[in-house]
Amino acid sequence: MTVATQNSRITSGWVNRTSRARIEIGGPDRAKFLHNLTTNDVKRLPEGQGQESFVTTLQGKTLAYLTVVATEIDLQLRTETASLDGLLPHLQKYGVFDDVVITDVSAGTFEYHLFGPEAVRFVEARGIEFPSDRGLCQVATKIDDRFLVVLKESPTGRPGFTLVGSIDDADALRATLDATGLTEIDASTFDALRIEAGTPVSGRDVTLANLPQEMGRDSKTINFVKGCYLGQETVARLDALGHVNRILKGLTLEGSSRVPPDGSVLSFEGKTVGAITSAAFSSGRGCPVVLAYVKVAQAVAGTQLVVTIAGSGEVAALVHDLPF
Helix, strand or coil: EECCCCCCCCCCEEECCCCCCCEECCCCHHHHHCCCCEEECCEEEEEECCEEEEEEEEEEEEEEEEHHHHHCCCEEEECHHHHHHHHHHHHHHHHHCCEEHHHEEEEEEEEEEECCCCHHHHHHHHCCCCCCCCCCCCEEEECCCEEEEEEEEECCCCCCEEEEEEHHHHHHHHHHHHHHCCECCCCHHHHHHHCCCCCEEECCCCCCCHHHHHCCCCHCCCCCCCCCCCCHHHHHHHHHHHCEEEEEEEEEECCCCCCCCCCEEEEECCEEEEEEEEEEECCCCCEEEEEEEHHHHHHCCCCCEEEEEEEEEEEEEEECCCCC
């Protein structure tokens, strides 16, 4: 097994994301239940298709950022483990009012994400077809006689597929991927790719400190005409106002090799205007790439900000629209 690091330009590969959280919601009221807790339209989600969404608090803060996929028997949620401590109790609290069964299947399942042209060839060679041409759709299938689901999604900005199955089959599938020539990449390399694609992760780029519109993903995550849900009043008010005070942007630290830690402060003309939430070194750009919340006035692409990194002093940070 070979694990690629950020020392070379990656166009295809796969990453082990088994450490993420996977939750299944079953029961006859599952769609109504989740519809009332999320920013997107779960009730109209067709079988085999998925969507991005936020789970919001009563105050409209983002408790979690996740994907939801509808199957014949349940709704499948995927997010980051960092969000579970808040998300699971929240679901269980409101689940008592509906006929639903909420199951955390994280420990019993694996999650591998494949991306790039080699990933497309891997899926096509196995005759896997999806129910639509749109993103975030899923099929149940078998690979090497092992049952799993394959979700079409693109967190790296490249064509991608997420494979989820029983943890008992994880090693066998890993061997299959290695045998096909797909190279496993490490977490830092994946971070650089998904930062460049503008893909946030829950619990890191998306926390209780954020409002849904600050991610700049309204068209993918928020349905403004779905009706009432927990936190909807705040989300609708922000939509009526037309803007938030800060927004998630990309930055490059050109001329530097030091990756700033999460939480590093961004300044403009000596005043604090934002903070970094994710950073990684991009081999393709030869410098660190960053996701950060920036005040709207300084969030225009091409604006030069300053980040202070311990041991490196002040480093210039150039604002980019997302994706890079």
